[in-house]
Amino acid sequence: MSPEPEHGALAGASRAPRVALVPPLLLAALALVQIGLAFGAHLSPWKGGGFGMFASNDHGGFRSVRLVAEGPDGEARIPNTAELDRLRRRVREFPSSPAMQRLARAAAPDAPGARAVRVEVRRLEFDRDDLRPTWQLLVGERVPVHP
Amino acid sequence: MSAPGPRAPQAGQGVAGAWHALAGQGVAGAWHALAQAEPLEIALRVALLVLLLDGSPYWSERVPVTLAAALGLLFPSLARSRALWLVLLAATSWPLVWNWPFSDNHDYLTAFFCLAVLCALSSADPARALAVSARGLLAVTFLFATLWKVGLSPEFRDGRFFRVTLLTDTRFQNLAVLAGGLSRGEWEANDRTLDAYLAGGAEWTGFVEPPRLRRLASALTVVTGLLEGALALAFLWPGRGGPARARDPLLLAFGVTTFAFATVRGFGWLLMTLGLAQCGRGRPWTRLAYVAAFLLIEVYRSVPWSSALVEALGWI
Numbered sequence: 001m002s003p004e005p006e007h008g009a010l011a012g013a014s015r016a017p018r019v020a021l022v023p024p025l026l027l028a029a030l031a032l033v034q035i036g037l038a039f040g041a042h043l044s045p046w047k048g049g050g051f052g053m054f055a056s057n058d059h060g061g062f063r064s065v066r067l068v069a070e071g072p073d074g075e076a077r078i079p080n081t082a083e084l085d086r087l088r089r090r091v092r093e094f095p096s097s098p099a100m101q102r103l104a105r106a107a108a109p110d111a112p113g114a115r116a117v118r119v120e121v122r123r124l125e126f127d128r129d130d131l132r133p134t135w136q137l138l139v140g141e142r143v144p145v146h147p
Numbered sequence: 148m149s150a151p152g153p154r155a156p157q158a159g160q161g162v163a164g165a166w167h168a169l170a171g172q173g174v175a176g177a178w179h180a181l182a183q184a185e186p187l188e189i190a191l192r193v194a195l196l197v198l199l200l201d202g203s204p205y206w207s208e209r210v211p212v213t214l215a216a217a218l219g220l221l222f223p224s225l226a227r228s229r230a231l232w233l234v235l236l237a238a239t240s241w242p243l244v245w246n247w248p249f250s251d252n253h254d255y256l257t258a259f260f261c262l263a264v265l266c267a268l269s270s271a272d273p274a275r276a277l278a279v280s281a282r283g284l285l286a287v288t289f290l291f292a293t294l295w296k297v298g299l300s301p302e303f304r305d306g307r308f309f310r311v312t313l314l315t316d317t318r319f320q321n322l323a324v325l326a327g328g329l330s331r332g333e334w335e336a337n338d339r340t341l342d343a344y345l346a347g348g349a350e351w352t353g354f355v356e357p358p359r360l361r362r363l364a365s366a367l368t369v370v371t372g373l374l375e376g377a378l379a380l381a382f383l384w385p386g387r388g389g390p391a392r393a394r395d396p397l398l399l400a401f402g403v404t405t406f407a408f409a410t411v412r413g414f415g416w417l418l419m420t421l422g423l424a425q426c427g428r429g430r431p432w433t434r435l436a437y438v439a440a441f442l443l444i445e446v447y448r449s450v451p452w453s454s455a456l457v458e459a460l461g462w463i
Contacts, residue, residue: 017270017279023263024283030255031291035299045295047248049255051288054371054409055295055303057311094248124345126302126311132351133344 037094042121042138044093062124063092064135067103069111070118070142078107078117095121095139104143116144181438182431187267187274189434190281190424191226193441194260195219197420198235201413203242211238229268236261253414259284260417263424274428281424285398286382288418293376303372309364314354315341321453322408328359331457374401395433398422402440407447415444 027049034050037043045052046059053059065088067078080088087103104117111117120140124133181189198216202209215234219226239258243250263280270276296303303309313323314337323329329337333355343349377390377397384391398418406415423437446452 017266017272017276019266019270020263020276020279021283022266023259023280024287026262027255027259027284027287028291031287035291035294039299043248045300046252047250049243049250049252050295051252051291052295052299053252053292054312055292055300055308057302057308090248126307128305128307131307131310131314131354131356133341 042095047093057126058123060089060092063138064122064124065092065095065103066120066122067107068118068120069107069114070116071111071114073113075118076111078110081110084110091119091121095119097141100139100141101143104141105145108145111145114145116142118142178435182435185274186423186426186428186434187277188223188226189438190277190420191264192220193420193423193438194264195226197413197416198239198257201416205242208238208242227268227273229265232261232265232268236265251411251414253411253417256284256288256417257413260421278425278427281421282382282394285418285421285425286379289375289379289382293372293379297372297376303368306361306364306368309367309371310356310361313360313364313367314356318410319408321457323360323363324457325453325460326359327363328357329355371405395422395426395430395436399436399440402437403443406444408453410448412444412448415447416441419444 030048031050034043034048034052037048038045038050038052044059044063045056067084067088069076069078084103084107087099087106091099091103100119100121104119107117108114118140121138122135123138125136126133195216198212199220202213212235215231215238219228219231225231236258239254239261243255243258260281263277263284267273267277267280300308313319313327314329314334320331320334323334324331337354340349340352340354344351374397377393378401381390381392381394381397399422402415402419402422406412419437419441423434423441426434426437
């Protein structure tokens with residue numbers, strides 16, 4: 001009969017099957033990658049498997065994605081549409097360059113004549129004293145599009 | 148004829164024995180049978196229950212998980228089948244890739260738990276292997292949760308996170324009213340103020356923020372940071388002595404307090420399941436406490452107790 005796990009387990013993790021350490025080690029690796037992406041590529045701290053939820057007000061609810069068409073007559077905002085919604089939300093949570101380019105190209109037909117579409121991702125920051133909210137630009141990308 | 152008293156189930160009866168006891172001997176017998184059941188079997192059954200009940204809102208993600216979990220619950224021999232857990236691992240993992248980066252943190256933890264069960268069932272001592280993995284998953288979860296809160300997020304450390312959350316997150320509205328000195332009308336006015344300001348049509352007039360709410364935010368910041376830090380330490384601590392003694396009390400305390408307001412049922416259930424899985428034999432009351440906390444988390448989510456309390460106290 002095999003011995004039952006002791007209280008608290010791992011009284012000797014060394015005596016435990018090594019395969020049992022694989023899931024926690026992989027989870028720790030994922031969490032480290034998530035931290036890298038959050039600080040290096042603006043991934044929302046709440047997403048990505050790094051357990052940054054309930055730690056920061058930097059989440060999708062307080063982020064905004066603005067699409068601006070640059071045309072011969074100046075600039076114009078491109079409104080959100082149902083077709084763009086998923087791409088826009090993806091950019092909001094993780095504004096990687098490929099995701100922003102995909103969003104800009106998908107939005108281009110909504111801005112006929114535009115030479116470029118600018119994607120801007122902003123986050124809301126709250127003042128330390130009176131909690132006054134202000135938008136801060138997180139990242140932006142200008143994507144040339146062909147009319 | 149008098150009803151027989153509680154008795155231990157036959158070997159291998161496990162949770163099935165608990166149901167048998169519930170039918171034949173009442174609640175006391177069921178508790179007794181559950182306490183005596185194989186720890187691994189209870190952990191697997193509860194995990195399957197979580198997978199069954201906490202499905203994705205999208206049918207394509209939910210159906211494979213629901214079907215596999217239901218089969219595991221209906222046919223006890225399947226619950227220990229590696230093939231079943233391989234299917235569950237695949238069914239819980241592909242949405243993480245397909246939906247990147249939308250999945251919540253507990254979705255990742257669910258997939259890693261399925262991997263842990265698969266690894267355990269592939270080892271010579273599945274109960275011990277699952278206990279090791281579960282403890283490790285809990286340690287990593289709370290280590291990184293603490294790292295984010297205490298180390299990486301200045302707005303958590305200075306209290307802003309909870310101040311803003313209490314003032315703007317509907318999940319915490321009742322807590323803000325019950326313990327923060329805010330009326331429901333003031334909370335809704337704050338909400339309108341923020342919406343109008345963000346829409347660009349109004350000057351910022353400021354939040355209504357009573358001093359009591361600031362004190363509540365400070366207290367939540369300190370308690371959450373300390374509790375999660377203590378959990379990380381307890382589950383990382385080698386051996387059974389020192390902080391490791393506090394593992395179960397701390398995790399149970401986290402379950403019964405945090406999820407009273409943060410109604411993230413799936414995450415709460417998963418933490419209680421991991422607690423159950425890292426629990427060895429010989430501590431039946433601890434295992435029962437995890438099952439009770441599991442049920443309580445469902446009550447928290449389903450019963451609008453905090454709204455009822457707010458209404459009863461007339462703080463609307």
